[in-house]
Amino acid sequence: MLSLKNITKKFDGRLAVDGISFEVETGETLVLLGTSGCGKTTTLRMINRLEEPDSGDILLDGKSVKDFDVQELRRGMGYVLQNHGLFPHYTVAENIATVPNLMNWDKKKILNEMESLFEKLNLDPTIRDKFPEQLSGGQKQRVGLARALITQPAVLLMDEPFGALDSITRISIRKELKGLADFQEKTIVMVTHDVQEAFDMADRICVMDQGRIMQLGTPESLLFDSSNAFVKQFLKDQRLQLELKTVKIDELKSVLPVEWYMNSGFKSGQSVWEVLEDSLASGDATIPDPGMLMKGFFSFKK
Ligand SMILES: Nc1ncnc2c1ncn2[C@@H]1O[C@H](COP(=O)(O)OP(=O)(O)OP(=O)(O)O)[C@@H](O)[C@H]1O
Ligand SMILES: [Mg+2]
Known part of the structure; x- marks a missing residue:
């Protein structure tokens, strides 16, 4: 030390x-x-x-x-x-x-x-x-x-x-x-x-x-x-980007609908940012509703 x-x-x-x-x-x-x-x-x-x-x-x-x-x-x-x-x-x-x-x-x-x-x-x-x-x-x-x-x-x-x-x-x-x-x-x-x-x-x-x-x-x-x-x-x-990178998707469990969780194909441990990035990179809707993800993120912050 x-x-x-x-x-x-x-x-x-x-x-x-x-x-x-x-x-x-x-x-x-x-x-x-x-x-x-x-x-x-x-x-x-x-x-x-x-x-x-x-x-x-x-x-x-x-x-x-x-x-x-x-x-x-x-x-x-x-x-x-x-x-x-x-x-x-x-x-x-x-x-x-x-x-x-x-x-x-x-x-x-x-x-x-x-x-x-x-x-x-x-x-x-x-x-x-x-x-x-x-x-x-x-x-x-x-x-x-x-x-x-x-x-x-x-x-x-x-x-x-x-x-x-x-x-x-x-x-x-x-x-x-x-x-x-x-x-x-x-x-x-x-x-x-x-x-x-x-x-x-x-x-x-x-x-x-x-x-x-x-x-x-x-x-x-x-x-x-x-x-x-x-x-x-x-x-x-840089606050918004830093927050999206720092908050893990698992932390949003209580604020996102169960269906979103079932259907979105993210990996546990990923940051919200990484989930959004994966979705963009894949080009298809691995996230059923990115808007809902952001809404969940903002209500988590409150
Ligand atoms: N050898 C030195 N002689 C005189 N002043 C010095 C010396 N080394 C550093 N300083 C002064 O001490 C202060 C802190 O310098 P330092 O190099 O530790 O800053 P820094 O945070 O690393 O900055 P930077 O991001 O520009 O590298 C500055 O005001 C600098 O001018
Ligand atoms: Mg320096």
């Missing part, structure tokens, strides 16, 4: 991070969400000690990060940067092998792990000997992920990991990652300013503004249980 306890950080006399505390359970994904300059990257960089806090403490499984050897601490934490952060003069294989080489892994083990990551991350193995500038944005980002994952760190820190990608590539990498067992087991802190991405990836979301936490909770609680004007305003433009 990762705990931040009342962390502050000033740059040139100005507070960039102002009393942040949160805990991330083992295996949980916490997303830091907020507009530019609110202190997301600084918070993340204090976890792996690329910045030192002015006050407060950060504990990893009960031990202060200050008490770790800094290199050892960073090896236990994968770090994915917005613009991939690959070394331009290293090939793909050399980039991915950087930390394993520092840890004196034998060549065979490095090659095996690399091969398996290429497969999991949908990377074409022929790019191994290419340099970063010869890759597409999506490939570079996948290589950055492979580099962070190869030593199987328990903690993964990701700073806008999909920020430089087009929306289609971004959504498909997100889906792939979420499906990976390696990924699901990790304790993850991810930074984004993209509301949809936060809702898509997070177990819990920490909304930040001017170095402070405005609200921290599950996606559901941010949407349906927020007395916070800042958070409401922040989610305003």
Whole structure:
């Protein structure tokens, strides 16, 4: 478990991070969400000690990060940067092998792990000997992920990991990652300013503004249980879509007619959004009455 306890950080006399505390359970994904300059990257960089806090403490499984050897601490934490952060003069294989080489892994083990990551991350193995500038944005980002994952760190820190990608590539990498067992087991802190991405990836979301936490909770609680004007305003433009994605069809049982349930062919666990999407994609009326579904959704919200 990762705990931040009342962390502050000033740059040139100005507070960039102002009393942040949160805990991330083992295996949980916490997303830091907020507009530019609110202190997301600084918070993340204090976890792996690329910045030192002015006050407060950060504990990893009960031990202060200050008490770790800094290199050892960073090896236990994968770090994915917005613009991939690959070394331009290293090939793909050399980039991915950087930390394993520092840890004196034998060549065979490095090659095996690399091969398996290429497969999991949908990377074409022929790019191994290419340099970063010869890759597409999506490939570079996948290589950055492979580099962070190869030593199987328990903690993964990701700073806008999909920020430089087009929306289609971004959504498909997100889906792939979420499906990976390696990924699901990790304790993850991810930074984004993209509301949809936060809702898509997070177990819990920490909304930040001017170095402070405005609200921290599950996606559901941010949407349906927020007395916070800042958070409401922040989610305003995308609220309907977020709600449709967050509410599960099973939750509407009490507000939809029994016939609708019998005839509509949805899968338990699907969000209302997914049911609507399936219906559109199939082109036929798998939903007997989408209007009734929406009516049910709005009466559920009341
Ligand atoms: N090394 C630094 N020196 C001086 N000021 C800094 C430094 N790093 C960050 N800051 C300032 O601290 C504040 C928070 O920056 P930070 O990079 O954490 O924001 P962010 O939320 O990650 O923003 P973005 O979404 O634009 O990446 C900003 O006002 C920034 O200018
Ligand atoms: Mg940042």
